[in-house]
Amino acid sequence: MRERLESLARVVELSVAAHDLPASTSRLSDASLIAGLRDLAALANDVARLQSVLAGVAAHRSRREDGHSGLAATQGHATPAALVQAITGGTRAEAQRQVRVGQALLDDDSGCGAPGRSAGIDDPAAGDHPTMVPESDHESTSGSSLRTPWHDPLRRALLEGRITTAQHDAIRRGLGAPTTDGADALAAEGAWSVAAEMLVDEAAGTTVEDLAARARTMRDMLDPAGAEERFARRYDARSWRTWIDENGQHHARVVFDDEAALWVRSLLASAVRPRRGGPRFVTEEEQTPSAALRDDPRTNEQIEYDLIIDVLRAGSLAQASDVFGARQPGVRMVVVKDLVGPRDPFGRLLAVGHAEDGGQSLPGTVIDRALCMHGSTEVTVDGRGNPLDVGREQRLFTPKQRLALAVRDGGCVWHGCRQPASYCEAHHIDHYVADGGRTDIDRGVLLCRFHHMLLHNRGWRIERFGSGPLMLRAPGDPRGGGTVLTSKATWRWAWDPPPLDRKGWRAA
Structure with missing residues (x-):
């Protein structure tokens, strides 16, 4: 001191x-x-x-x-x-x-x-x-x-x-x-x-x-057994309370369970994502409503409120596209396949999954229900979390490649950034035209809109030699310097285990 x-x-x-x-x-x-x-x-x-x-x-x-x-x-x-x-x-x-x-x-x-x-x-x-x-x-x-x-x-x-x-x-x-x-x-x-x-x-x-x-x-x-119990306690604590203050203003207080909270956050994010730095590269069908939303005179909180009321009114009678527009909300979870299988005496799956956006853990019962209702998409990764390449046939990363990037990166990889994967854009480490960059997973990385634009406009670079770590270099930084960028995924231990002197980690 x-x-x-x-x-x-x-x-x-x-x-x-x-x-x-x-x-x-x-x-x-x-x-x-x-x-x-x-x-x-x-x-x-x-x-x-x-x-x-x-x-x-x-x-x-x-x-x-x-x-x-x-x-x-x-x-x-x-x-x-x-x-x-x-x-x-x-x-x-x-x-x-x-x-x-x-x-x-x-x-x-x-x-x-x-x-x-x-x-x-x-x-x-x-x-x-x-x-x-x-x-x-x-x-x-x-x-x-x-x-x-x-x-x-x-x-x-x-x-x-x-x-x-x-x-x-x-x-x-x-x-x-x-x-x-x-x-x-x-x-x-x-x-x-x-x-x-x-x-x-x-x-x-x-x-x-x-x-x-x-x-x-x-x-x-x-x-994982304790995770199931903690999830159940938070589920039991769910509540909805409304009241009217002395001025006649109506208020509500909601205590969400874990799964419902993820769904509501996804729903609200689908409504205001273009205002909060969502990806710029969208389809033509998405461009018109996105532009209209940016010009909307309502605040973000008012838009979210109106969406909640619309959902309550529409109920099960409306088509999802009528309410949500081009991007429907949903909760996608990541599960390490090798850990799915054992069950407790009550038949509950003893495994932990993770929400793709934010990485919040979800217990085996939620995974079981999601697999039953929606099925799954398998992503096979190498020892560093990289899925297989698909070559240079197209300019943009495919939806499945973006899914694989989300699994590997867990969100914007920029040091200190907290933007989730659904708010990110896929960046070619090697410039597509100038450097002959390939649209391959190991040469791509997730960046939020702000950091993607900062990188292109201010001379920052992300480099990777072979299958080594991703390196962020500031403008003017000499080769050999830089900051190592790490995955934001809470499940990254599946391919990025601790050093050899901690070999008991996975078994524990």
């Missing part, structure tokens, strides 16, 4: 009175501006980490068994989170996160641990700090030969500054506690630990929201 502060102090434009900052910082060069933002972000992460440690200590000194003599109670607060919130002036959710992360960082060596195994993180009433787990009941009583808990990779990554407190919390809460279901507890904890390491490796180029989603998906892959 001291080094970062000293680096900022050397920037002359920042060494001014507070009221002069806006005018002074406007004179910063682009390089100094970016460097300052990075230093401040790193400093903020350092402060957040230290704040979480102190919040964890405060929580330990405010244990329930301490009653009114606990630290929080002596300061007039019912919980340690309330104490932290009062001191920081932040939100209740942020204070709770600081306490959770702080407790997770404290181990027995700090004098703040508690005997026995820590409770599952999904239990809101449970304590959440990691404890050293005894190898056996005998060793538990003797206090010798303790093994490292499964979430130790998260603790080390946070203390070393490789992930932020928000990323730590997202991964820990998303993965939950290891589930054995009769299996070997050590093997289960080992699989969860490997999953934690993989998510730490991905954290640098992933938003906190996406990281949490990936952690939940990884938990579902490790625990």
Whole structure:
């Protein structure tokens, strides 16, 4: 923290009175501006980490068994989170996160641990700090030969500054506690630990929201039976409530189950996709309604509302094209074929699929029903996720090729972009005319409209040598540099497994 502060102090434009900052910082060069933002972000992460440690200590000194003599109670607060919130002036959710992360960082060596195994993180009433787990009941009583808990990779990554407190919390809460279901507890904890390491490796180029989603998906892959139960709980929580406020305005509150939420998002995306950066390359039949939609005076929210009402009115009597136009909504899911087969005693498929847009995990019962109703399309990939080529017979990628690109890329591959596959365009890595580019899967990549246009208009390039990784090169970057572009698909582990020293991942 001291080094970062000293680096900022050397920037002359920042060494001014507070009221002069806006005018002074406007004179910063682009390089100094970016460097300052990075230093401040790193400093903020350092402060957040230290704040979480102190919040964890405060929580330990405010244990329930301490009653009114606990630290929080002596300061007039019912919980340690309330104490932290009062001191920081932040939100209740942020204070709770600081306490959770702080407790997770404290181990027995700090004098703040508690005997026995820590409770599952999904239990809101449970304590959440990691404890050293005894190898056996005998060793538990003797206090010798303790093994490292499964979430130790998260603790080390946070203390070393490789992930932020928000990323730590997202991964820990998303993965939950290891589930054995009769299996070997050590093997289960080992699989969860490997999953934690993989998510730490991905954290640098992933938003906190996406990281949490990936952690939940990884938990579902490790625990397909639990995925079915969690899906059922969210399904049971579905609800629809309407009310009228004091001004006579009608309101509604909807709690969706997973599958219905995916369907509604697809339905709404089909209505406003041209406004939200959908692909420019569409058929002539699609061009007219797309142009009309862009000129429509309604807001996106009004268009979505009108569509929902139209769907409710039309019901089952209307043709789908009458309501949705050229692009009908739907939820396409990706399933790794080799993992489909085993069933539980109730006959439920023990497998996890993924929504093509966003990668949200779906349990075996949903896969079963989709296969029964709609069938499937098989995509065979090589060891790097690339389907077979189809040559240069046509200029544009075929629908089946775009499907294969969606399976491989999972959305726009540009670093940090979150646009799903249905909003993307297929880009030829080798220019079709100038470089004799082939319309082949291994020479194509999915990009959203913005990044596709940025690449063509500002001199960026995506290169690939043989079957090596996709490399993004900024304008003027020397050959040999660049950023590796990775698939956004949550199912990419099927062809992109962890390093050889983690060979137990798939078996787990």
